[in-house]
Amino acid sequence: MAQQVLTRTASLLGACAALVLCTAAKCEPKPPAPGLVKxxxxxxxxxxxxxxxxxxxxxxxxxxxxxxxxxxxxxxxxxxxxxxxxxxxxxxxxxxxxxxxxxxxxxxxxxxxxxxxxxxxxxxxxxxxxxxxxxxxxxxxxxxxxxxxxxx
The missing domain is CATH 2.60.40 (Immunoglobulin-like)
Structure with a gap:
């Protein structure tokens, strides 16, 4: 269960970082890579x-x-x-x-x-x-x- 929370947290952090970078570059955010979320x-x-x-x-x-x-x-x-x-x-x-x-x-x-x-x-x-x-x-x-x- 803790691994599921850590995996989802890491995926969310990655998605947030991508959103910030994409907003600055005026691009569309990409979803997390398959297999990163339980x-x-x-x-x-x-x-x-x-x-x-x-x-x-x-x-x-x-x-x-x-x-x-x-x-x-x-x-x-x-x-x-x-x-x-x-x-x-x-x-x-x-x-x-x-x-x-x-x-x-x-x-x-x-x-x-x-x-x-x-x-x-x-x-x-x-x-x-x-x-x-x-x-x-x-x-x-x-x-x-x-x-x-x-x-x-």
Missing amino acids: ACGVSIARPEVMGKRVVGRVRPSCDQPPASHQLRATLEVQVGGEWMTWGRELLTRRIPDQAGFEVIVGGECREGEYRVRVRVTGTGPAPKQLPFQHTETGRSAQITKQDCDAGR
Whole structure:
């Protein structure tokens, strides 16, 4: 995430410098060179109770559609200090646009600490179409027996 911010900051600084130089020279600014800005990202919400299930929401989005995009999302629960998969892993090969789309993973509601883990792989947008991979873990949430019983 920090790399995405640094890359975008560097791109914006370059674009601003080009704008200043072009304004002085009365020319049109050029957009940043392709490949300097990270094209895709993912946001992960903390797990919550919905009905009798613990669910985690993931929203992948891409500024520039990549050639391929595969997302694996997993709800995990902590058992004896180890994180274990809880419920089914979800796999989608859908390519996100700028608005993105929601992916929901879930499992039976039981008391415990939960988190969502996401792994994204694919091939970047043209013209370079470089392979990429990214793994991210969302913030955990403590779910109580009362939360499960109340379905909230």
